[in-house]
Amino acid sequence: MTTEKPHDTFPRQYARTGRFTAGAPRSFSVSPDGARVLFLRSRGEQRPANLLWRLDVATGEESVLADPEALLGGGAEELSAAERARRERSRETSAGIVGYALDAAGRTAAFALSGRLFAVDTADGAARELPAATPLLDPRPSPDGAHVAYATPGGELRVSAADGSGDRLLAGPEADGVSWGQAEFIAQEEMGRDRGYWWAPDSSALLAARVDDTPVRRWWIADPANPGRPPVEVAYPAAGTPNAEVGLWLLGLDGTRTEIRWDRAAYPYLARVHWSAGGPPLLQVQARDQREQLVLEADPATGATTVLVTERDADWLELFGGVPVRRADGQLVRITDRDGARVLTVGEKALTDAGLHVRSVLGTDGENVLFTASAGAAEFERRPPGWLGVFEAGPDGVREVGDGALGAVRGAGTTVLTTAHPRRPGTTVTVHREGAEPLPVASHAATPLITARPVFRFAGERRIPCAVLLPTGYDPDVDGELPVLMDPYGGPHGQRVVQAHNPHLVSQWFADQGFAVVVADGRGTPGHSPGWEKSINRRTAEVSVQDQVDALHALAEQFPLDLAKVAIRGWSYGGYLAAAAVLREPDVFHAAVAGAPVTEHDLYDTHYTERYYGDPNAEPEVYRANSLVEMAPSLRRPLMVVHGLADDNVVVAHSLRLSTALLAAGRPHTVLPLSGVTHMTPQEQVAENLLLLQVRFLKEALGLL
Structure with a gap:
């Protein structure tokens, strides 16, 4: 564990440690015999580069398999532009080894480091660099361990023998804009698919995506602080405009x-691909409006596909982690919505009911399926707000594996559980094997300088999950009512109210500046029910803002909230929500900080935006009704807009258009541009000063200074 530094502050510590992820173990794999557990972990915040580790389950001994410092000879890590973009898409903030892939026996692990190809024998620990075309991306061993495939930023998919011989081209390069074996922008950013090729179980071939993004419109992101640098060209598929064309090919060695x-043409989105020894390849493809999708089985010999499942929904169909997948017996495993519940199915049989809201499938082990779930409608209020658990479904029914578990990995009876608790910093990782005591996996993560103290409540008639944080040492008899800071994300795929400690640290820091902080997960957020998520369809601004209002008023009956001094802040969708709140409900919200807000939805990407608002060419009125730019003339409260100028996800044009509209309407406001900052703000000094400036702005706006 690290010790507190002189003059250290929580905002600096939070940024320096990658939100306290540096030194925490992650990315677990279990060998097929259950004897070894592999994982990534750095030595702590002072040495944040991840190493690849091995845990011997029999002895509990940990050993280093691959150390970036040793493999690079002490040299600095160098990342290609493609690798930096890939990490931005996955919100990856660490360094060193950030991912690895194994062969079927778990004997060979391959990974990229500084754009170079490395492999390590997980049994004897022998690590070596393999000759390859560099820089490279996403190396993966074949199931038999004889080959390693990888992609390049130039659009190639290549393969090399595991002994380093015979490196050769499998596909590409073609024309500019065409790539093989890589996921396109929206697959990475919105679909949860970060890979573009898959090995055949017998190692004879690969399924590879061919992506042609030449139809996609080009945007240019400049660095205004350095006008001598040329702008960066980005293929950005904005709502209502062409997407990349994605196909799938079987490439034999x-x-x-x-x-x-x-x-x-009918199903342009390639959402998922799965190929295992359980049967032929599976594809999940979606219509562009995401109201219909198919699960297909492909014939590797002919390329023909057969429809296994057709799904339709009047609003939209969600994509889930880990499915569709096959069990070892070939049975199809899916997550689907039935009768208002989100259930796990094997074949046509539902294995769960309305008591559980299934979130993702973590893996299969024989006839058993490991999955995560939150409380379903039938059990919602019997669990605390934000509760999550890991479960196993099999021939003997469904049983809970870990209460409060964030995730799990299993192999041959060995289970690795990651759990969190709201009163305990960080996460706890333990390795379980029948008949043996749990083995802890050590964490080198820093201990936060502050302690989060969330109080969980369901608020209002809709029972909105909330967390309330009061200043450390707050005394109601002395301090009285507190100014309020609403601190939501409040939108799709962004659950903020969770039964964990570290996710509430920033909210606690704001509370310690003299606020009662409220985090409310209104309709549209995950973890509740399909109907809850889909009630924002075509009306995000109205529904999201109303739930913040309702949560605030309900909690004011239980907590010392001064409703005459209410501010709201947020980032990304939370930034959109913060600005919408102060524009739509100025009598409730008296100041706002909107970070990286989506202000005009036709400036955001296709797969996300068209899911909630439709096609802007067909439903322009929906876009106008949810546009912050359209609402701009109604501003009469202080508003600070913050945006990174290098953001290629929510581009700075969003905030500039809002500012232009506010200026045209004669509405005073504040704009804080962040030079060189993307959608994330990992820079230590920027992160600290950004939080401090927000506090000062909000206190001035509420008359507290």
């Missing part, structure tokens, strides 16, 4: 090629 065929 013998040089054969077979196109996998489906109706790509």
Whole structure:
């Protein structure tokens, strides 16, 4: 554990430690025999580069398999532009080894480091660099361990023998804008698919995505602080504009090629691909409006596909982690919405009911399926707000594996559980094997300088999950009512109210500046029910703001909230929500800080935006009704807009258009541009000063200074 530094502050510590992830173990794998557990972990905040570790389950001994400092000879890590973009898409803030892939036996691990190819024998610990075309991306061993495939920023998919010989091209390069074996922008950013190729179980071939992004419109992101630098060209598929064209091919190591065929005009989105020894390849493809999707089985010999499942929904269909997948017996495992509940199915049989709201599948082990779930409608209020658990479904029914578990990995009876608790900093990782005491996996993460003290409540008639944080040492008899800071994300795929400690640290820091901080997960956020998530359809501004209002008023009956002094802040969707709140409800919200807000939805990407608002060419009125730019003339409260100028996800044009509209309407406001900052703000000094400036702005706006 690290010790407190002189003159250290929580904001600096939070940024320096990558939100306290530096030194925490992650990315677990269990060998097929259950004897070894592999994982990534750095030595702590002073040495934040991840190493690859091995845990011997029998002895509990940990050993280093791959150390970036040793492999690079002490040299600095160098990242290609493509790798930096990939890490931005996945919100990856660490360094060193950030991912690895294993062969079927768990004997060979391959990984990229500084754009170079490395492999390590997980049994004897022998690590080596393999000759390869550099820089490279996403190396993956074949199941038999004989080969390693990888992609390049130039659009190539290549393969090399595991002994370092015979590196060769499998596909590409083609024309500019065409790549093989890589996920396109919206697959990475919105679909949860970060890979673009998959090995055949017998190691004879690969399924590879061919992505042609030449139809996608080009945007240019400049660095105004350095006008001598040329702008960066970005292929950005904004709502209502063309997407990349994505196909799938079977590439044999013998040089054969077979196109996998489906109706790509009707189902252009390749959402998931799965290929295991349980049967032929599975594809999940979606219509562009995301109201219909298919699970297909592909014939590797001919490329023909057969429809296994057709799903339709009047609002939209969600994509879930880990599915569709096959069990070892070939049965299809899915997550689907039935009768208002989100359930786990094997074949046509539902294994769960309305008591659980299934979130993701973590893996299969024989006939058993490991999955995460929150409380379903039938059990919602019997669990605390933000509760999550890990479960196992099999022939003997469904049983809970870990209460408060964030995730799990299993192999041959060995289970790795990651758990969190709201009164305990960080996460706890333990390795479980029947008949043995749990083995702890050590964490080198820093201990936060502050302690979060969230109080959880369901608020109002809709029972909105909330966390309330009061200043450390707050005395109601002395301090009285407190000014309020609403601190939501409040939108799709962004659950903030969780039964964990560290996710509430920033809210606690704001509370310690003299606020009662309220985090409310209104309709549209995950973890409740399908109907809860989809009630924002076509009306995000109205519904999201109303739930913040309702949560605030309900909690004021239980906590010392001064409703005459209420501010709201947020980032990304939370920034949109903060600005919408102060524009739509100025009698409730008296100041706002909007960070990286989506202000005009036709400036955001297709897969996300069209899911909630439709096609802007067909439903322009929906876009106008939810546009902050359209609402701009109604501003009569202090508003600070913050945006990173290098953001290629929510581009700074969003905030500039809002500012222009506010100026045209004669509405005073504050704009804080962050030079060189992307959608994340990892820089230590920037992160600290950004928090301090927000506090000062909000206190001035509420008359507290």
